Amino acid sequence: MSEQNKINVTITYGLLRAEFSGSPEEVIRLFNQFVSQQLPQYDLAQKISLNFSLNDLMLSFSNFIRITPEGAKVWSTDLSDKEIIALQLVAAKIEYLLNRRPTETMQLQEIQSSTGINAKSVSSRISELVKANNVERIPMEKGNAYKITTMGIEWLRQQLQKKVKA
Numbered sequence: 001m002s003e004q005n006k007i008n009v010t011i012t013y014g015l016l017r018a019e020f021s022g023s024p025e026e027v028i029r030l031f032n033q034f035v036s037q038q039l040p041q042y043d044l045a046q047k048i049s050l051n052f053s054l055n056d057l058m059l060s061f062s063n064f065i066r067i068t069p070e071g072a073k074v075w076s077t078d079l080s081d082k083e084i085i086a087l088q089l090v091a092a093k094i095e096y097l098l099n100r101r102p103t104e105t106m107q108l109q110e111i112q113s114s115t116g117i118n119a120k121s122v123s124s125r126i127s128e129l130v131k132a133n134n135v136e137r138i139p140m141e142k143g144n145a146y147k148i149t150t151m152g153i154e155w156l157r158q159q160l161q162k163k164v165k166a
Helices: 024-048 053-060 083-097 108-115 119-131 150-165
Strands: 007-013 017-023 065-068 072-073 137-138 145-149
Touching: 007 024, 017 024, 024 083, 053 083, 053 150, 072 083, 072 108, 072 119, 083 108, 083 119, 083 145, 083 150, 108 119, 108 145, 119 145, 145 150
Parallel strands: none
Antiparallel strands: 007 017, 065 072, 137 145
């Protein structure tokens, strides 16, 4: 086939990209195959994927967290200790994503001092959050550190939505 009779087509859909080259009939066949096979799979994958970008976190939790010169703070008091601790870990993740903190993890003492919740309550609530897979425990040289999981972010988002609606 001569270059004059050849069609080149590039398709971009979200993160997918496909290039087709050939006769008009071949390109139409490849295009139809791409649309019928790849796009539904991509759309399904998008529907079951759960990932929170910095923008998602800031939009979801902006009514509850403030970034201050002293660090991120939970700005709501009518929440359970478990929700406040999870929010503080979300705040640490936001600060980390903003390059205002070296890590997204927090140690128990840091959580306690940031939230004002007594140390025994922090320890108990963290254990509950870890058991529910909402928080991950990370062994460190100087004790454990904790970070919010994707599952924990979604759990917290749903909990707070219920409170806002009520």
